[in-house]
Amino acid sequence: MRAELIGSPRKETRTAPTATPAALSSDAEASLANRDFSIARAFDAGGTSELRKATYRRRRQRVLPGFGLSLGYTLLYLSLIVLLPLSAAFIKTAQLSWPAFVAAVTSPRVVASYRLTFGASLGAALINAMFGLLVAWVLVRYRFVGKRFIDALIDLPFALPTAVAGIALTGLFASNGWLGRLLEPAGIRVAFTPLGVLVALTFIGLPFVVRTVQPVLESLPRELEEAATTLGASRWQNFRRVIFPIVMPSLLTGFALAFARAMGDYGSVIFIAGNMPMVSGMTLLLIITKLEQYDYAGATAIAVVMLVASFVLLLFINLLQAWSRQRLGAQA
Amino acid sequence: MSTSPAQAFGAAHPLGTTESSAVRRLLIGVALTFLTLFLLVPLAFVFFEALKKGFDVYLAAIVEPDALAAVGLTLTATAIAVTLNVLFGVAAAWAIAKFAFPGKNLLITLIDLPFSVSPVIAGLIYVLMFGLQGWFGGWLRDHDLKIIFAVPGIVLATIFVTFPFVARELVALMQAQGIEQEEAATVLGASGWQTFWRVTVPNIKWGLLYGVILCNARAMGEFGAVSVVSGHIRGETNTMPLHVEILYNEYNFAAAFAVASLLAMLALVTLAVKFIIERCGTEAPCEDRQA
Numbered sequence: 001m002r003a004e005l006i007g008s009p010r011k012e013t014r015t016a017p018t019a020t021p022a023a024l025s026s027d028a029e030a031s032l033a034n035r036d037f038s039i040a041r042a043f044d045a046g047g048t049s050e051l052r053k054a055t056y057r058r059r060r061q062r063v064l065p066g067f068g069l070s071l072g073y074t075l076l077y078l079s080l081i082v083l084l085p086l087s088a089a090f091i092k093t094a095q096l097s098w099p100a101f102v103a104a105v106t107s108p109r110v111v112a113s114y115r116l117t118f119g120a121s122l123g124a125a126l127i128n129a130m131f132g133l134l135v136a137w138v139l140v141r142y143r144f145v146g147k148r149f150i151d152a153l154i155d156l157p158f159a160l161p162t163a164v165a166g167i168a169l170t171g172l173f174a175s176n177g178w179l180g181r182l183l184e185p186a187g188i189r190v191a192f193t194p195l196g197v198l199v200a201l202t203f204i205g206l207p208f209v210v211r212t213v214q215p216v217l218e219s220l221p222r223e224l225e226e227a228a229t230t231l232g233a234s235r236w237q238n239f240r241r242v243i244f245p246i247v248m249p250s251l252l253t254g255f256a257l258a259f260a261r262a263m264g265d266y267g268s269v270i271f272i273a274g275n276m277p278m279v280s281g282m283t284l285l286l287i288i289t290k291l292e293q294y295d296y297a298g299a300t301a302i303a304v305v306m307l308v309a310s311f312v313l314l315l316f317i318n319l320l321q322a323w324s325r326q327r328l329g330a331q332a
Numbered sequence: 333m334s335t336s337p338a339q340a341f342g343a344a345h346p347l348g349t350t351e352s353s354a355v356r357r358l359l360i361g362v363a364l365t366f367l368t369l370f371l372l373v374p375l376a377f378v379f380f381e382a383l384k385k386g387f388d389v390y391l392a393a394i395v396e397p398d399a400l401a402a403v404g405l406t407l408t409a410t411a412i413a414v415t416l417n418v419l420f421g422v423a424a425a426w427a428i429a430k431f432a433f434p435g436k437n438l439l440i441t442l443i444d445l446p447f448s449v450s451p452v453i454a455g456l457i458y459v460l461m462f463g464l465q466g467w468f469g470g471w472l473r474d475h476d477l478k479i480i481f482a483v484p485g486i487v488l489a490t491i492f493v494t495f496p497f498v499a500r501e502l503v504a505l506m507q508a509q510g511i512e513q514e515e516a517a518t519v520l521g522a523s524g525w526q527t528f529w530r531v532t533v534p535n536i537k538w539g540l541l542y543g544v545i546l547c548n549a550r551a552m553g554e555f556g557a558v559s560v561v562s563g564h565i566r567g568e569t570n571t572m573p574l575h576v577e578i579l580y581n582e583y584n585f586a587a588a589f590a591v592a593s594l595l596a597m598l599a600l601v602t603l604a605v606k607f608i609i610e611r612c613g614t615e616a617p618c619e620d621r622q623a
Contacts, residue, residue, distance in 0.1 A: 063515045064430050065524035071427040074439070077420045081491055082446055085457040088467060092460050131366045138363040142356055150364070152607045156371050158546070159599035159606075161553025163573040164592040167580050168374040171381060171589075178377060203370050235351055264450030267555035267573065271580065284452040288560065291456065296465060303453045314448040318441070 089307060092300045104301040113283040114305075116194055121262035124201035129255040132209025133247070139210070140217040157206050162267025169200050170271040192274030197282070200268040205258030212254035216247055216328065249324035256317045260310055378596045381589035393579075393587035394594065401567045402575035402591070405483065409558075409571065410551040413490040417547055418540070421498030426532075429506030430514065440503065446495040454492045455560025458485055481563030486571065489557035494547045501543035505536055542609050549602040553595055 093101060104110075138144075139151055157165065173180045173190035183190060190196045220243065228238045266284045273282055283306060290299035350356070383390055393399060424443060428436060446454065460466050462479035472479060479485045513535070517527040533540075555573040562569045564578065572595055579588035 063518050064511060064527070065518070066426060066528075067431045067433075070423040071431070071433070074420065074424040074427050077416075077423075078439075078442060081488075081495060082442070085461050085492070086445075086449070088460040089453070089457050131363070134359060135363045135367065138360050141350070142360055144360050144364075150367060152603055153367070153371055155603055155606065156375065156599060159549045159553075159602040160375075161555060161573050161592075161595045161599070163555040163576050164378060164553070164595045164599075165374060167576065167588060167592060168378045168381075171585070172374060172377050178373065203374070206370060235355075260448055264448070264453075265556075266450065266452045266559075271577075284450060284556070287452055287456060291459065291560065294465075296460065296463075299456060300460065303456050306450060307453060310448045310450065314441075314445075 086307075089300055089303055092297065093304045096297050096301060100297075101301050104298045105305050109281065110283070110286060110302060113281050113286050116197065116281065117263060117283040120194060120197040120201050121259050123198050124205055124262045125255050125259035127198075127202050128205045128209050128258045129251060132206070132254060132258075133213055133251055136210045136213040136217055140214060154207050154210050157204055162204065162265060163271075165203055166200060166268045166271035169196070169203060169268070173199065173272070191272055196272035196274070197269050200272045201262035201265065204265050204268050205262050208258040208261065209251065209254030212250045212257065213247055216250045216324075217243075219328075220246060246327070249320060249327050253317060253320045253324055256313060256320060260313045260317065263306070263313070264310060375596060378589055378593050381585060382593040384589075385586045389586050390590045390593075393590035396587075398567045398570065399575060399587075399591055402570045402572045403594075405486070405570065406552055406572045409483070409487045409490045410548060412487050413494055413551045414544060414547050416491055417494055417498050418544060420495075421502050421543060422540075424499045425502035425506045425536075426528075428503050429509075430511050443499050443503075444496050446492055449492075451489075451493050451554065451556030452560055455489050455557040458488050458492070458561055462488075480561050481565070482569060485561035486558050486569060489561045490551050490554055493554050493557050494551045497547035497550065498540070498543035501539050501546075502536060505539035506532075509535055538609055538612055542606065545602055545605050545609070549598065552598055 096104070135154070139147065139154075170191055171177050173183070173196060175181070175184050175191070177191075180191060188195070190199060224242050224246075225238050228242050233241065264284070266282075269282055270285060273285070283302060287299045287302050287306075290296075290302070351359075424439075427433075428440065459480055461468060462472060462485065463469055464473065464480075466480075479488070513531050514527050517531045518524075522530070553573055554571075555577070558571055559574060559577070562571070562574055564570060564574060566578065570578065572591055576588050576592045576595070579585075579591065
């Protein structure tokens with residue numbers, strides 16, 4: 001599916017920026033001159049300066065036009081929309097003295113909210129890792145009625161607005177809801193407790209593990225399992241010793257993606273959390289509360305902690321994906 | 333991928349590479365129970381609650397002026413955000429996929445960055461920039477401009493959270509396609525824009541549509557980021573998800589779920605279109621039908 005495209009090995013193979021004008025024959029020179037003419041027209045359309053045309057001519061092997069325009073626009077848009085505003089958070093926090101920063105990010109209420117946010121995200125990612133692997137396995141290996149429908153439905157948490165998921169889950173698990181009515185007599189309260197947060201975050205992260213593991217299972221060569229079976233391995237040994245090690249990097253990647261998503265999500269949990277301080281108060285909700293009290297410095301300090309945590313996670317995910325590609329490459 | 337001997341001889345389940353039927357049924361049963369509980373039941377619940385008090389109540393909740401204003405604002409913000417992100421996505425994919433330059437991998441990582449930033453923090457950073465006490469707050473006030481607690485802030489927050497969708501689709505697709513076709517067109521005398529419209533665009537149309545669909549769904553449903561910058565002014569800066577929140581907090585559940593059901597339908601349409609595109613991308617007959 002999409003993951004194959006992202007991991008495409010063909011990138012950066014066909015572009016060679018260095019020019020060798022001395023080696024060109026006169027015919028080639030003539031055709032290049034023609035080409036320069038059309039390229040110059042293209043650049044005029046993009047409104048670039050004489051200077052750039054001159055630089056362009058020096059790098060003749062860059063045949064296609066539009067490099068300066070497209071890269072320039074990309075960098076400008078990226079800086080204005082993403083980099084500059086993100087740097088605002090760090091600069092704002094840098095204005096805070098170190099003790100003030102530490103006080104803002106380690107007050108008991110904040111620490112309790114980290115515990116809930118990270119704990120529930122971790123729990124939800126673990127549930128998703130287990131069931132995601134099972135779902136991916138069932139979808140790849142078995143045939144059953146409605147399989148295509150189920151496969152398409154897996155992405156529902158990506159497409160369904162988080163606020164809609166939030167009110168639906170809260171309604172379901174409220175004491176008069178479809179599921180709450182069944183669980184409350186048994187003494188299990190879900191809505192407005194940390195358990196509810198766990199349920200909401202599990203919903204949000206559900207597609208990640210399935211979608212990272214599925215393509216790997218699909219491309220798993222059957223010979224490996226046949227060989228293991230011939231050598232006397234049971235079905236369980238086959239899974240544990242042959243299949244699982246191959247699937248593991250993608251399973252970890254999916255787990256980390258689900259964890260990252262759960263950590264940052266707001267819409268799905270705000271309704272079901274109930275936001276009782278120290279019990280079910282989420283870190284992101286604390287940020288919003290502080291903003292509403294015009295405590296910008298305090299809100300930003302907590303936001304920076306969350307940002308750093310998610311950047312570390314992003315780095316981890318990138319390393320995992322590189323490892324995963326390497327493993328698959330070696331095996332293919 | 334090579335074919336195993338057993339597969340070549342047409343055996344559906346080569347010896348020892350599948351489970352007993354009891355295990356198979358158990359695994360399918362557990363997986364389907366999990367998916368039913370977490371996906372189908374919440375989805376059904378939205379529509380059930382929306383229609384519980386009858387179709388008249390449902391319709392009234394949707395055609396009410398504040399709800400219509402919310403739908404209008406959501407559509408406006410989404411249209412602007414998707415258009416700008418498509419322009420950016422195409423430019424970024426052209427630069428990254430067609431040329432070699434240093435720092436390319438860093439650029440790709442930076443483009444993906446908004447995915448790892450929580451929506452709430454995305455809203456916060458715009459408040460730090462454009463809010464009254466923000467970097468440009470004083471200047472904006474002097475010139476009587478409003479970004480935070482107004483429509484521009486909502487648009488900016490929406491652009492941020494949907495920033496990578498189109499770009500990451502197109503970068504991956506165009507890198508896989510290479511540059512031979514565009515080079516050929518250029519050498520044959522096509523101008524840059526001719527090459528782009530006649531060669532590149534037909535090649536990337538499915539990927540582009542895929543990115544737009546995902547970007548659109550996220551833009552319409554965004555809650556956290558928009559919630560921080562909107563100010564929740566009914567009829568003015570309320571998007572559909574924010575309207576759902578207000579109705580829900582007022583215990584007007586029927587109306588909240590009615591508006592939510594519109595968003596749920598959007599999600600279902602998104603999944604359907606995505607399903608079709610994924611089949612079109614891989615199966616040739618679909619291409620033919622389109623042409």
